[in-house]
Amino acid sequence: MAMASTCAQLGLRHRSPVCKMIYAQVQSCISTTRASTSICSGLFINRDNKTVQTRLRRKPKMCYYNDLTAKYLTTAGKDKKQTDELSSDVVNHSPLLPNKEAMLATENHISLDLDAPELSALEEISNDEAVTISVPSIPPMSTTLRDYVDKSETLTKLVQLGVDLFKLEQRPNVGSMLLRLDFDKDVAPRLLFLKDIGVEDSRFGYIISRNPYILTESLDNLQARVNYLKSKKFTAETVTSMVSRAPYLLNFSVKRLDNRLGFYQQQLKLSASNTRNVVARLPRLLCGSLEPVKENLKVCEIELGFKENEIQHIIIAVPKVLTANKRKLTQIFDFLHNTMKVPHSLITKFPQALNCKFLRLKERHLFLEYLGKARYDPAHVNYIALDRMVSVPDDIFCTEMALATLEDFDLFQKTL
Known part of the structure; x- marks a missing residue:
């Protein structure tokens, strides 16, 4: 005191x-x-x-x-x-x-x-002591899947397979879906199924990066769709190629696949063999929307002026015309028909010209015209085949078609 x-x-x-x-x-x-x-x-x-x-x-x-x-x-x-x-x-x-x-x-x-x-572990603790306890766990919320890779076995092994996580996380709810999957229970059986039908291991990353939903499809449904394609006389090698190039193919039901095949056969008036040929070369025709296909068919008939049999021949030779950009398709046709003076019949004979790059077509035609060799009618002795002109490399084009050097072609391109 x-x-x-x-x-x-x-x-x-x-x-x-x-x-x-x-x-x-x-x-x-x-x-x-x-x-x-x-x-x-x-x-x-x-x-x-x-x-x-x-x-x-x-x-x-x-x-x-x-x-x-x-x-x-x-x-x-x-x-x-x-x-x-x-x-x-x-x-x-x-x-x-x-x-x-x-x-x-x-x-x-x-x-x-x-x-x-x-x-x-059974002893009671106070609220203050409970707050100080740290429990390691995966991040509750994140804008990127990278934060979960080290804590998720599924994501770790998907990365090892070559899956592009950045592409997957751009899609809504795909990240949470992948985190809920168990690799041994959900992912591994689907990968073994793809391997059984002939898909190479190097294509797993490409397929899952573009179609992660295949990991949630029932194995019975996947097998049923493969069996349907084989019943339509698609060979096992063709089915493998189609699945590898069109990852969404096996996500569609048998009924939808059957409707798509029937649409192309009836709309283009193709035989079953030609229909299989077109679909096998461009399998995404069975996966994408039908509206662009219908629009391109109308463009070819109404705006470009091709006849029905000419359209059939063009589609069988170059199926990509069905899914080509409308603006690009009309631009190339306008240059071929109005500038190069190539008639419809000749374009039908060499439809690869409709699938080329417009700048390549323009530069090579102007160079041939400058040299006085822009002759595309097969009736001429030294005519230039349109399909080769738009597909061969520059050095072959110069030496075999233009009969000039690559340096001359480079100098001419600078004048354009």
Whole structure:
């Protein structure tokens, strides 16, 4: 009590933060002593053994605050000499601030805490202690699948197969779908099925990157669709090639596949053999929308002026005309028919010209015209075949068709 009154008087004389802190700690010491609690190294320890173990676990945290108080008093003492004398006097007398003996005792207590037995899993803990428990888990939310690769066996093995996760995460709900899949239970059986029908391992990454939903298809449904294609006289090698190049092919039901094959056979008036030939060369015809196909057929008939039998011949030779961009198709036809003066019959005979790059067609025609060799009618002796002109490399085009050097062609291209 005498110490409290002395510190109170000092606090009134010296209204510094240090003195106020000392006064508050002494008041706390008095109130604690009245509660019949013993003080040791700044820690309140009851006589109950169970309570002692609990308090020992919290001891480092309380000593930490007392240590900060000591540091604060030491630093503040460097600024004011009078305050330094006052703080040193209180440190020697106050049991709340750790001295050398108290620090040694604290270290001993900490070592005892490290040797203490672990808590039982059934022991109740407080809410504060529960908050401090960290449970390792996968990120609950992320904008990229990369954060889950190290924590998901399925994603790890898909990456090893060459799957493009960036392409998959652009699609809604695909990332969460992949995280729910078990590799051994869901993914591996589908990969074995693809391998059984002849798909090479190097194509797994390509197929799953473009069609991850094949991993959720029933194996019975997949087998039924393969059996249907074989029943339509598609060979096993053709089915393998179609699945490898059109990943969505096996996601469509047998009824839909049958309707698509019937559409092309009836719309183009093709035989069953020619229909299989067209679909086998461009299997995505069975997967994509039919609207672009219908539109291109109308363009060929109405805008470009081809007859029905000419359209059939063009489609059988170049199935890509059915899915070509409408603007590109009309642009190439306009240059062939109106600039190069190639008639419909000749375009039908060399339909590969409709599937070439417009810039290549334009540059090569202008170069042949400059040399006076732009003759495309087979009736002429030295005519230029359209299919070769748009497909061969530049060096062959120059030496065999234009009868010029590659340097001459390069110089001519710079004048365009």
